[in-house]
Amino acid sequence: MRMNDRTENLLLALPGLALLAMAFFLPIGQMLVLSVSGASGLTLEHFSRFLSDPFYLNILWRTVRLSLIITVICVVLGFPYAYIMARVSPRLRMWMVVAVILPLMTSVVVRTFGWMVLLSRNGLISQWARDLGWAERNFQIMHSEAAIVIGMVQVLLPFMALSILGVITRIDTRLEEASRTMGASFMGTLRTVVLPLSMPGIVAGSLLVFTLSASSFITPSLMGGARIQVLAGLVYKSVTQTLEWPFAAAQAVILFVGVLLVLIPYVRVSTPRHG
């Protein structure tokens, strides 16, 4: 006797589901439990400690704000790059793909060291800025929010560019030709034809970039330094250095909820129109 389709599907999905349950739902569940556990049973003290302290709220706001900025910059840089990649010869496209994912293949230390050479106090860019009289003696871009944005955009741009590339290559070029023959300028065509049709790619890329930048802590801690913290870095510190695991779990839950609060409306607004 043949199994019906549903059983078959379920069996096929089972390994994936089991892995997801073990590697995702179980730890998330544990984290939720940990975040409300106190010395004497259930408590919300870890959440109220975070939410009632401007220090922590500022760090939450910085995390969300920087992630948004990083996402916007990735869209602005990634869309034209992906468009050009989609329209050049396959050979050149391969090189462009290699160029954009190259930062991912380098270790975070090497990558950051490169930025230090350019951005630190005695680095090239800081020196130029001083020589031109734009900056004071102590000026450096390293250890600032700008440095975090620069470092993160470099790592996350491939996620955006490749997500958009996948969508643009499927857009029929005759649509663009039609638009041009109807009198639209090149930029006009991009804006009214290509951009709307690439929205699924932009949305997917933004989701990836936003969540990855909200949850990363190594690049922000190296580029931003000890004095500019992001939430994921705080969680890491609470787990490994001050050993306040329940507080760390509460911070992680807050980060998780914060990301969801930004993402859900974004997906709602941007997907239905384009399916």
Place this chain on the structure above:
Amino acid sequence: MKTRFDLTLLAAATLSLLASAASAQDKTLTINSFGGAYETAHRKCIITPFEKETGASTKVVTAYSADAFAQVRAQKAAPQFDVIHFSGGQEIVAASEGLLSPIDASKVPNLANVYPVAKANIAKGEGPVYSIAAIGLVYNSQNLPKAPTSWKDLMDPKLSNKLVLTDISNGYGMLGFLMINRVAGGDLRNIQPGLDAVKKMLAGGAIVVNTSPEIQREFAQNGATIAPYASDYAFTLTKANLPVKFSQGVEGTPASFITANLVANRPNQALALKFIDMSLSESAQTCFANELRYTPTNSKAVLTPDVASTVAYGQAAMKDLFRFDAPTIEANRASWVERWSKTIAR
């Protein structure tokens, strides 16, 4: 990205640990070391001689003290380490939580030659101290021809701009800060004077770093002149061809005791005790002092004059070193780190 990758690695590492524990339990020892030059010296001075002598193999996991402690605590039900090394006083908490086994001195013959201060609480489970890092003033001798002699020199406004502080989530950073706090008029019950002093230093242009390699970067590339940090790291900077020297402040020299601890509920404690014994041997300790400029705790360790001149060495020098009360630090670490973070936050 990185986080997820790390988690996979961690899972893989745990699995392989479990697998190896099952197959070669009696002849494999799992320990932690601190990475980089420390781990290289650790292998040369202790691990390789140990493997040669016993025929055992050693699995070295790179984990700093706080990280290592977090792992040992998380693995309480099924410990994965045999010997765990701490530099930040974590052994006190670990012993009180029953994560470590008391050490029977008769099974560790080299303990007989170790200074009493370095083996005070082995019966409680706090492992013996096998080397000591002294915290003082690391300075660039070209920019600062006259050696700093006092911790108060760090508060000189003319130096703020060239001063590198280390975040107190780092063990040495904590000790340096507590010393600044003491000199500024505070004590372990009150760190506000220290925080106020740090605030002034930051306003004057001082930099805060998270890790030791960043100190090297500041000295090498960004014209840093002075940093409260450890003697061994001064030597690391010297080896990198930087004109760096180490000076002990007259107010005292806080020290970081590096301990080798016996993890509880592991099957091969006899082998682990052998490892700890070798860590305390004269040859291992002389080797460590030669390689990294740590202070030996074995009173029989003999250093050449040029090495001896750069570390705290011998009975008399041992008296200049003091240790901030580690249980107090542990009890307050979380709240101090939080207050420190708020003080330095931009």
